[in-house]
Amino acid sequence: MTLPVINYQELSAQIKRWGQDLGFSQVGISDVDLSDHEAALTRWLENNYHGDMDYMARHGLMRARAKELVEGTLNVISVRMDYLPTDAKFARILKNRDHAYISRYALGRDYHKLMRKRLKQLGEKISAHCENFNYRPFVDSAPILERPLAEKAGLGWVGKHTLLINKQAGSWFFLGELLVDIPLIADKQAENDCGACVACIKICPTQAIVEPYVVDARRCISYLTIELRDAIPEEFRALIGNRIYGCDDCQLICPWNKFAKLGSEDDFKPRQNLDNIDLLTLFAWDEATFLSKTEGSPIRRIGFQCWQRNIAVALGNANFSLDNVHALTSALVNAETMVAEHIEWALAQQSLKQKTLVQDKNVRLTARLIRSVEKGMPRDA
Template sequence: MNQDSTQQKLARIERRAHELGFDGFGVADPDVGSAGLRFQKWLDDGFDGTMAYMKRGEDKRLDLNQVLPGVRSVLCLRMNYFTVPKSLDFLQDRLTGDISSYALDLDYHDVMTPRLQQLEETLLAEFPECRTKRYVDTGPVLEKPLAQKAGLGWIGKHTNLLTEGLGSWYFLAEILIDVDLPRSRPAVDHCGTCESCIDICPTRAIVAPYVLDSRKCISYLTIELKGVIPVEFRKAIGNRIYGCDDCQIVCPWNSYAVPTDEAVYQERQETRLLIDLMRLDDEGFRARFRNSPVKRIKRRGLLRNVAVALGNSGDPAAAPVLTAALQDAEPLIRAHAVWALAELLGDSALPLFETHLAEESDLDVLREIELVKTH
């Protein structure tokens, strides 16, 4: 196979990627190099929190041969999801829940995976004997370091990938292939002395430039964390009920963001009013968030977050719906409703607990009641 032929094939593959809606395309070698050492240090520091899958897939992330034996190249792809400009003004609308911009409509996994499959078909047509493996941020792949090597952007101080003239509002995907393809020119870091993302973080989760302690990150706390949200972070969460965009909102490079042509990422016209969301039963949750990334955290996770946001709203009108939540079948929801009612009503919330939780046995709920009594 001569190099000219490979280059021509790669050009056709890239053209097909753009036809499928991927606006960024590059090729990296599979060696993660020093990024692997940084990942190991991040794990050793415990910054992965309860995300056990990170540690579980450590060896594969460090050696992609364990993911696809004989891998020679990684095709890295980017898909823009930016729809409308976003500012921090959402913080003033305290009775409306904020959802991270990437999760406003269809689940990107469901959008991108079929397109990756089609691109794999193109790869197979160009290289009939090849073997491939695709991922949309769900596999044991250090996707951001590979994307930087593939020229798609550089890893910013907030640890998101950034691209000149585009910003960071996009998804990443990869196809591993056992064919040696021409490499792309790696991207260069253009963060300079800017630390806007570090300064804005509500929970100080960016503990050093390029280092994120997930355990403090609101995206982790509202999505990845399955249990009780630590008390020390609840007020900082504000009205964010799924993820957090603050570090991207203030990033100067995102002033260059260009809206996507993809209709699937436009916000669906349904309520984000906290009181309405707090009333959702199982059926209502499934209907409201069908095919949305939010479905991942299930009703119990969402209403946990909504309860915290209502506790931060400062509006006693939220008390009735939170009082009703004290009788929810999910202890996680009851526990956070206790905190929220105490935030809104102070000691006046105690009789509500005595009335509705007199026979409570769940330790998390009982612990929340005790915290209210002792503070």
Template sequence: MIDRHLDSEGSQLWPRIQAWAHELGFSQIGVAPVDLAHAEEGLKAWLQAGFQGSMAYMAAHGMKRARPAELVPGTLSVITARMDYLPGDTPEDWTAQELSRTGRPQEAVVSVYARGRDYHKVLRQRLQQLQARMAKALGPFGYRVFTDSAPVLEVELASLSGVGWRGKHTLLLNRQAGSMFFLGELFTDLPLPRTAASSDHCGQCTACLDSCPTGAIVAPYRLDARRCISYLTIEHAGPIDESLRPLIGNRIYGCDDCQLVCPWNKYAQISAVPDWQARDGLQDAQISQLLHWSEVEFLARTEGSAIRRIGHARWLRNLALAAGNALLSDRLTIAQRRELLEALQAWSGHPDPVVAEQVQWSLRAGDPSPASAAVGHAPR
């Protein structure tokens, strides 16, 4: 057994922990300090600006997000981990292929990360396994595992641990892996030696800001979630602002645009973890096909998927919106228009007022009469 006082032994233990992490599918790990006081003012300003939208949980825990030792008393070190998620069958020109999806309005676009298994479950289980291996060598120690599931400043911790740096789109970037990876944390009461922090390598590039469909990246390193397509299609429960609807296009769950144009993602890595392979119906599916899913079928097809948590009603709202945008485009065949209109009509009497309103908006989009002009225009 290794002495639990790690100031001297930590340098010898760390390579073993890294090896265990790689065996469990993690691409990289680091150790961050627990003092994040420097991040508190930025967090306060972001919340005061209301950029969190309806995500009340972002403010519910106050500054605990920037104080790991308050969130989990006794925490001395945070092991940060990243796991690449591009599936094994990802083609070499994957960014171009993904960007081209928005040019096929009848196709439903799901963010790459959400096409496979729920990352919360996968990373949490594997971080638990890493902790178990550490405990076998060290003896029992205090810990908590997090994966986008608690008031944790994940990107800040990962930056301080050297796993990457915060890009201008606010996501973590890595010189060897771009940004197509998940993050997780293992809070411990072990005095592990820190790993060196990362420096910023975005330079003068503004590709992510320039490409955001809704202008949600209001300034470098500053995101207004209320305009972000990922927020609107996943977190936001009510009707989507009509001025933003045409800008969402055919994205039904999340948005990857700021990552797809990032030059660093030419280095994004293929993952050997099988959980990230796309499920049937979540890649290259037609909007009209997905609109035919009943709630029972939705729950069955999304079991074990991150998508399931938005529920069937929000799923229908997103699909109906995408259908309306498709009907506003000039790229559909007559058969595709008919299929979309028939699929929408089936939900015109939905009991959820948000779904019902969105369906009606989209049906008007498919109406060639002059009165439908008030709906707006989808990007062409």
């Protein structure tokens, strides 16, 4: 049976309705022309801002050329899915140095599979209305500049921290793409509304945003705690604080996030109490426990050694306690070389804090003695 002639304007509108029915917060359509971004991408790679993420350089300018990635691609359908919980404990956990801070996106189930499945379902719906139709779904799984594409699709603008910001929904959302070979109606590109604001640049603990719209991944806490597989450079360890997986500071400070939308997916809700758990509890996990507790979580991808490395750094930055020292000392016995380096650093930090506490106590005692002596002295002495 031959399908009727397609009205692509109507189909474009219908795709957005289907997307929302599938749970996407927003759906937009763009063309595939990202030639305006090629020079910036080349400079970023030449400056080695991608660090050890060799795959970023491996694909080079293909990231800006969707047609080279999937032959025949005419349009990209970009989708947004919100994930902010109803009871986010961001500030409270960041201030509590004895608790672990995990980037909000990683507290629930891995979003990649969920979104890819929904994108595939969207593709199947379109396929039922098109006689000849090919599509490929991607969720952080292809060498493609997803944020500029989402910007062209009207989902928001790329902020100075390089994340996508939506005027009505902030930035707490995931992105996904469906590359298609049909001529859909592209949406209007979103306008940049960052203005003169530089809050994200100023708050970055490691000054990773080296200029507006440029991030040096080698300085970024998300890179250091997730992508990096070697030792964390010592210059950044104290700045990491209690962030053991990722960092949300640039989003937390963004004024547009006062409009952030709450997520509706149960899979994105925190699991294993990871939004409110102390460092010692996590550091006590053995590898089997780590694999069990992080099953279905994006955290599992960093592996047990990097997990221990990150927590050791956080314990070094935690308040001094004998429990912290004991946990670190006990773990040092069987630690692998890379992890042992960070444990030794953490023990040195705990020792410094102990000395400071003793010195502060001695100063207070001395001051108290002087005051008591002065009270007992004659007035004319």
